Amino acid sequence: MVAEAGHRTLRQKDVFGEEVNRAARIGHYRGVAITVSVYERVRATYQTQRLPDLKVKGPGQVLKVWAVVD
Numbered sequence: 001m002v003a004e005a006g007h008r009t010l011r012q013k014d015v016f017g018e019e020v021n022r023a024a025r026i027g028h029y030r031g032v033a034i035t036v037s038v039y040e041r042v043r044a045t046y047q048t049q050r051l052p053d054l055k056v057k058g059p060g061q062v063l064k065v066w067a068v069v070d
Helices: 018-026 036-042
Strands: 002-005 012-015 032-035 047-055 062-069
Touching: 018 032, 018 062, 032 036, 036 062
Parallel strands: none
Antiparallel strands: 002 012, 032 062, 047 062
16 A cells, blocks of 8 residues: 655655565565465566565564575
């Protein structure tokens, strides 16, 4: 979802949502980090390496992450 924020003379657009939160969580990895939905699409084409799970909001929920290897 794209939303505008700020005073009318200084409008800024920002992006919100679950996908943005996931991207922020995996953004600290060097290289290309992907979640399960992308992994399932590229695993036959690209070599990947499983990374440690990341905790996300909600009890017992984790984000599974892979790195795309050269």
